[in-house]
Amino acid sequence: MTSPTPAAVLWDMDGTLVDTEPYWMTAERDLVASFGGSWTAEDGLTLVGAGLWHSASILRGRGVDLDEQEIIDHLTERVLEQARRSIPWRPGARELLLELREAGIPTALVTMSMRPLAEHIANDFDHPVFATIVSGSDVEHSKPHPQPYLKAAAILGVDPRDCVAIEDSEPGLASATASGAVVIGVPAHVNLAPSPSYTLWPTLAGRTVADLGEAFAAHTSTAAEGVNR
CATH class of the missing domain: 3.40.50.1000 (HAD superfamily/HAD-like)
Incomplete structure (x- = not known):
């Protein structure tokens, strides 16, 4: 049967x-660093599976001086750039x-x-x-x-x-x-x-x-x- x-x-x-999680983590790290902050691999793991609005709020709390939609757009474009080169x-x-x-x-x-x-x-x-x-x-x-x-x-x-x-x-x-x-x-x-x-x-x-x-x-x-x- x-x-x-x-x-x-x-x-x-x-x-x-x-x-693609490593792509997101790289994008997050680079964005936080561009505003003088630090973002570790452990920090990135806390956002695995989370919605992007939640992630944007966390990143703003780590010093990223952009509104949430700008953060989402930036991260998405960075990850998309990497995915265009290789889909893992x-x-x-x-x-x-x-x-x-x-x-x-x-x-x-x-x-x-x-x-x-x-x-x-x-x-x-x-x-x-x-x-x-x-x-x-x-x-x-x-x-x-x-x-x-x-x-x-x-x-x-x-x-x-x-x-x-x-x-x-x-x-x-x-x-x-x-x-x-x-x-x-x-x-x-x-x-x-x-x-x-x-x-x-x-x-x-x-x-x-x-x-x-x-x-x-x-x-x-x-x-x-x-x-x-």
Whole structure:
């Protein structure tokens, strides 16, 4: 008996699909330094998975004398410049995306990065792989609020509870879990604590649509048992 397949797969971008977190950290460090401050790698890790408005507020508190929108625009452009030179795909992510496309399972890109960067990453294929993009430009509430994932599911016309979401950060996991999706955490730059709310995979390398189906089936079975108790 085969495992049921999710109605859609919802992907985080930075750190999950592509390893652009070092690009963000470099942009943050250089921006703070341009105003005479210091920004360490440890500082950068505290912003992994956070919305850009939150990040901009933190950077202003570290002496960056720009308004929040100017900070967001500056960081986005710097990261986009680096991504134009090289898109650092995470192991197994590109392959799994293409397998989902071949299987006819719709996917959405759900990122708190701004739309220009999201579109650049999404367009690195010969054919479209994402049915929709929900970016930081498109929501009022950033992760860990569930709005980004709820919006993606609504655009696709599916129940979020019938979707799998893939994330690499605590804010992202919280957002996806709160939306009702079946969640898979794949850590990159920050450790993720084990939780019954999501499944942890050490990497996407070698993972297949069948693996997603098994994770989806296991979670839905556990959830049904909890309701029936």
